[in-house]
Amino acid sequence: MCSIKGLTGLEFAGGIPGTVGGAAYMNAGANGQETADVVDSVEIVTTEGQCQTLHRVDLSFGYRSSPFQDMQDLAAIAAVTFRLRHSESARRKQLEYLERRRSSQPVGEKSAGSVFRNPSNLGVSAGELIDRAGLKGVRVGGAMVSNIHANFFVNSGESTSRDMLQLISLVKEMVYQKFGVQLKEEVLYVYPHCNYLNPNRDK
Ligand SMILES: Cc1cc2nc3c(=O)[nH]c(=O)nc-3n(C[C@H](O)[C@H](O)[C@H](O)COP(=O)(O)OP(=O)(O)OC[C@H]3O[C@@H](n4cnc5c(N)ncnc54)[C@H](O)[C@@H]3O)c2cc1C
Incomplete structure (x- = not known):
């Protein structure tokens, strides 16, 4: 608006x-x-x-x-x-952003947006690291790393929250093993799962 x-x-x-x-x-x-x-x-x-x-x-x-x-x-x-x-160009700029989002993110699929924060001072995004680790399309149960944007994890229909948490853990582990980078969640966890997996967010 x-x-x-x-x-x-x-x-x-x-x-x-x-x-x-x-x-x-x-x-x-x-x-x-x-x-x-x-x-x-x-x-x-x-x-x-x-x-x-x-x-x-x-x-x-x-x-x-x-x-x-x-x-x-x-x-x-x-x-x-x-x-x-x-600004005369506000709407044009917004339409460009929306188009970029539509072409680079799994719009319309069930996701929580970006799972991980971009690591600071590395010059590489969390999505690029996950992609370069070969993890696009990797699944745990019904939870899957999106083939469109690797920092979006989608619920293919029957994912449980446990599937999603295990997928997040797996991706963190694989990226750490491959690049030595500790990814930190952008998503916030809601009780009871904050006891299951430490969000480990940066401030
Ligand atoms: C498909 C998709 C794409 C997304 N893309 C982006 C993106 O590009 N950039 C981005 O930054 N985020 C993105 N997100 C994440 C999310 O949409 C944003 O973080 C959004 O701002 C969250 O707003 P919300 O009202 O849904 O808050 P919620 O997710 O409901 O809550 C987030 C936190 O804010 C607190 N909170 C919410 N409202 C209040 C309030 N009135 N007073 C006090 N605390 C409050 C909650 O307690 C919670 O801790 C995306 C999410 C999805 C699903």
């Missing part, structure tokens, strides 16, 4: 499923843009029931990380104010 209105900064969000609160919490991004670039302020509710407005200058974001992930007393992000600029 923003890019249709000629506003730039959130073009990347087209095609990413989620809410405004989830985008701020995860610092969602793609194509060189991220949520943090355009956040002006965030309204939160604490577990004590207090409303607070936090300003961008006081919020320190990183690659797929936000200060909200470390806030012990956060109940919910209630609203986000974005600061966007006018």
